[in-house]
Amino acid sequence: MQIDINIIYYFEKSIFVIDPTLKIDETTQSQIRRHSALIEFMDTHCHARAYSFQIKKCNNPTCPYCKPIRLPSQEFHDLSFLPDPIPSQENTDHYAAFQSANAEPIPKSILVVGKIRGYIDCEDCKKRRCVYSDKFLNSDEQQDFQQVLESYSYSCGAPIFPDDHYLKEVVFVRTRINCDSPIEVLYYSSRKSGNYPICYYCGESEGLVAPPESLKQRFKQIYPLCEMCIENRKGFHTKGEIKTNGRASKRRKT
Structure with a gap:
């Protein structure tokens, strides 16, 4: 395939802006x-x-490279990088189709805060991920679940259980994530035992920074941010903009 020389030129020009x-x-x-x-x-x-190299805006308002996002904030943060290729279950000599690799097999009715049953840490990035189940586990299921946690290492985007384990259809983690994905927003609403504040971007519990009053006055939810991520030019992830009296009165007039 022939590459347009102009594309290479503009790509080089963009890199030189960075360094x-x-x-x-x-x-x-x-x-x-x-x-x-x-x-x-x-x-x-x-x-x-x-097999790939992907670039995504960071959504940090102080970033010298990224222009402001045009998507709604939540839609932007729901975007994730393309998943790594995984072998097809039907034919291990080939990779699974993108739709299959990128599909979230968990019913949406289970991915709610009330069905978070615990947390699991990624072996690679150390981020905490939520564990979901449609029901409370009985003592035998709890014991088998703990045995799996002790026997296998978990990585972001992978299922907890082997294909032949009976709990595979009972206990779930999100699979449309990877180690670059932030902490699930449902984690911060969970009251499950073992929950504690962690940085939205990296999962670190130390060095969390208090959000400025200006953000508290503008947003209902401000997710934790650590000093290290601030140094990496991350900004507070927010949700639920507070309607001001001025805006409310303007809407009433129209």
């Missing part, structure tokens, strides 16, 4: 790692895999 010290012939990882500005951008905006 003007980069040279066009520096293409190896060891060379790129010396450019801190580019590495910081990749850590906060990019998703690199063996």
Whole structure:
């Protein structure tokens, strides 16, 4: 496939905006790692895999690179990077179709705060993920569940149980996530034992920063943010803009 030279030119031009010290012939990882500005951008905006390289706006209002998002805030945060390829269950010599790999097999009726039964930590990124079930587990199911947790390592986007385990159709975690996905917003509404404040972006419980009063006056929900994520140019994730008296009176007039 022939590549348009103009596309390459504009791509190079964009990279030089991020890090003007980069040279066009520096293409190896060891060379790129010396450019801190580019590495910081990749850590906060990019998703690199063996078969793909994806870029997404960070939605930080102080970001010098990203223009403001045009989607509704919640829709933007629901967007995730493309999932990693997974083998097809029908034919392990091929990868599963995108619709299959990206589908959330859990019924939406289960993905509610009242059906959170616990939490599980990712072995790779250490973020906490919610564990859902349509019913409370009995003592035998609880014991079998704990045995699985002790026997297997969990990673974001993967199911908890092997395909042949009976609890696979009883206990769930979200699978349309990866290690770059933020903490589920339902986590912050859960009153399940073991819940404590963690950073919305990285899951860290230490070094959380108090939101400014200006945000408290504008939004009903402000999710925790840690010092490290602030240094990485993340901003407070918010939800539910508070209607001001001025706006309310304006609507009444119309």
